[in-house]
Every structure is written in structure tokens, then in C-alpha cells.
Amino acid sequence: RPNRLKQRLRAGERSIGCWLFMGSPTAAEILSHCGYDALLIDHEHSPGGLETAVDQLRAIAPSPVTTLVRLGDNIAAPVKQALDSGADGIVAANVEDADTLERLVAAALYPPLGKRGAHFTVSRAARWGLDGDLYAANADKELLVIAMIESAAGVAAIPELARVANVDMFFIGPLDLSASIGLMGRYTESAFVELLDEAERRTREAGIALGGAALPGHDAAALFDRGYAFVTAASDVGLLRDGGLQMARPVLRT
Ligand code: 3PY
Ligand code: MG
Numbered sequence: 001r002p003n004r005l006k007q008r009l010r011a012g013e014r015s016i017g018c019w020l021f022m023g024s025p026t027a028a029e030i031l032s033h034c035g036y037d038a039l040l041i042d043h044e045h046s047p048g049g050l051e052t053a054v055d056q057l058r059a060i061a062p063s064p065v066t067t068l069v070r071l072g073d074n075i076a077a078p079v080k081q082a083l084d085s086g087a088d089g090i091v092a093a094n095v096e097d098a099d100t101l102e103r104l105v106a107a108a109l110y111p112p113l114g115k116r117g118a119h120f121t122v123s124r125a126a127r128w129g130l131d132g133d134l135y136a137a138n139a140d141k142e143l144l145v146i147a148m149i150e151s152a153a154g155v156a157a158i159p160e161l162a163r164v165a166n167v168d169m170f171f172i173g174p175l176d177l178s179a180s181i182g183l184m185g186r187y188t189e190s191a192f193v194e195l196l197d198e199a200e201r202r203t204r205e206a207g208i209a210l211g212g213a214a215l216p217g218h219d220a221a222a223l224f225d226r227g228y229a230f231v232t233a234a235s236d237v238g239l240l241r242d243g244g245l246q247m248a249r250p251v252l253r254t
Contacts, residue, residue, distance in 0.1 A: 003088045003142045005038040005066035005230065009168065009209050014224050017068075019235035020056060023048025027236040029059035038066040040232065043078070044093045050081055054124065057086045068144065074100050076107035080116060083108060084123040089144025089168070094176060096153040101164045104147075109140050109166060144168045146211065150176035155199045162206030169230060170203045171211035172196065187215045200226060 008015045015037035020028050023046055031039055039060055041053050048056075053069060060067055069082035070091040079090050090108060095101050106114040116139075120132030125139075145166060149155055150173030158170065177199065178184050178192045186192060203210045204227060211230035214220050220231040 001088075002064070003066050003144060004064050005068075005088070006142060006144050006168065008037055009229055012229075014228075015230045016220055017230060017232040018239075019232055019237075021046045021235050021237045022240075023052045023056070024236065025052075025055040025059040027240075028056040031236060031239075032060040032063035032065045036065055038068055038088075038230070040068045040070055040091060041087070042070045043072040044070050050078075050085060053082065053087070054085050057124070061086070066144070068146065070148075071104075074104060076103060076115075079104055079107035083116070083139070083143060084119070084125055086125040088142070089146060091146045091148060091171065093148050093173070094150045094154060095147040095161060096151060096157055098157070098160045098164050101147055101161055101167065105145050105164060105166050108143055108145050110136060113140055113166065140166075146171050148173050149199050149203070150174075151180035152177075152195060153180070155195060155202065158199065158202035158206060162203075162208055167208065169209040169211045170199075170206075171230070172199050172203075172213070174213055174215050187217075 005015050017038040017040055018031050018036045020039055020041045028039060041056050057067055066088045068089045068091050069087045070093060071078050074092045082090055092104050107116055108114060110116045110118060120126040121129040126132045126135035146169045147161060147167055148171045174187060175185060177195060178186060181191055181195060183189045183192050200210060209229040210227055212223055212228055214223055214231055214233040220233040223231045
């Protein structure tokens with residue numbers, strides 16, 4: 001199946017994503033109908049493991065939305081399992097060195113480009129072996145590998161990380177980026193603003209697509225204006241929480 005986000009990146013089109021923190025296939029299904037280009041299943045902070053992810057992927061599958069899994073750990077095993085389960089790509093949190101990134105890319109790509117092990121019978125992505133040849137022929141071209149930059153060390157490493165082949169995007173995580181310099185969530189502090197600017201500038205200079213999460217108070221449009229190709233501006237939890245507050249507050253006040 002075509003990777004919508006990857007196609008849009010190639011075409012220079014702006015794309016929007018939403019995080020899935022609830023481990024809920026129903027929330028995933030609802031959001032798959034809302035016009036996002038990509039949904040990001042989180043395994044870094046969220047409940048739910050691979051089997052939950054498979055149910056989320058099934059719920060999204062009738063839609064053309066790209067599915068990404070953010071890894072709980074930057075090692076090879078969950079990369080292979082997420083991709084064989086049918087995710088269209090992986091997101092690695094807080095990447096700070098080229099060796100780690102190289103190993104993750106190698107886990108995502110079949111030889112000769114990488115070292116991804118092949119097994120199609122157990123692979124939902126290869127339609128349980130029915131599409132083994134087709135999947136093998138297209139996987140390396142279609143999958144996305146996204147590295148998150150979310151520390152001062154990660155920003156410093158951008159030129160080195162950019163030399164790793166077959167990385168599709170650097171995605172800036174502002175919360176952890178601010179925390180890494182002792183300013184957690186203090187997005188207007190000049191030291192943070194400067195570090196964010198530097199991360200954006202280095203990514204642009206490296207010629208890698210820039211992604212990021214919209215800060216509270218910054219809408220996605222502001223990030224697109226700064227050259228972002230992909231922005232996440234919502235999550236299943238955030239939408240439910242904020243919608244819940246919005247409905248309850250006026251009632252409670254009367
Ligand atoms: C961060 O801001 O740290 C993120 O991981 C974005 O989702
Ligand atoms: Mg983070």
C-alpha cells in the first residue's frame with residue numbers, strides 16, 4: 001500500500017499527524033477518518049504493546065493514512081516487529097549518535113541496503129506470505145525512518161546523523177529538547193528558542209525533511225511557515241481531554 005506521508009514528503013507537500021497514546025483501536029479508527037496524513041502509535045510512553053498496535057493498525061488499514069510506531073527502545077527487535085506487523089515506518093526517540101541510527105536503519109531495510117531479517121509467513125505486512133515477493137520488492141522504497149532530535153546532544157549531532165543513509169526525517173520533540181537544557185516546557189526562554197532555531201537550521205542545512213510537534217500556543221501553521229514538512233498537532237488523549245473540558249466547563253459554571 002502506498003505510503004502517503006512518504007509520497008507527500010517527496011512531492012514537497014505539508015503533512016499533518018496525530019499521536020495515538022491510548023492504545024485504543026477505536027480511537028485510531030475514528031482519527032483515521034479525520035484527514036490526518038499519518039497516525040503515530042506511541043510505544044515510548046504509552047500503554048499497549050505490539051498486539052495492541054496490530055489492532056490499531058487493523059483499525060486504520062481501510063484508510064490511506066500512514067502508520068508509524070515510535071519505539072520504546074532504539075534497538076533492532078521492535079523495528080522488525082513493528083514493520084512486519086504492517087506499520088509504514090518507525091520513529092526513534094531521542095537519537096544522539098550515528099551508530100544507533102545506523103543500526104535502526106539497518107534493522108528496517110532488507111539486504112543489501114540493511115540487515116532486516118525476512119520472514120513473510122508471520123508478516124501481516126506481507127499479507128501472511130501471500131504477498132511476500134511484492135512486499136520484499138517495495139518495502140525498502142516505501143518505509144519511513146524518522147529520527148527524533150530532542151536533546152542538546154542530538155542537535156549537536158545533526159551533521160553526523162545526516163550522513164546516515166536512508167533516514168527520511170528529523171523530527172524535533174520540543175518537550176524533551178527543553179528538558180535537556182533544564183528548561184522543561186519553558187518554550188519562551190531564549191536558551192530554548194536558540195536551541196530550537198539551531199536544530200531547525202542544521203536540519204535544513206543537511207537537506208533532511210524537518211518534522212516536529214506543535215508547541216502549546218503554536219499552531220501547526222506557524223511551524224509550516226518555518227519550513228516544517230510534517231507537524232503533529234494533536235493526540236487521541238489531548239483531543240478527548242480538551243473536548244471533555246470544553247463540554248463540561250460551561251455546564252459546571254452555570
Ligand atoms: C517531545 O516533545 O519530547 C516529544 O516527544 C514530542 O512528542
Ligand atoms: Mg519526547
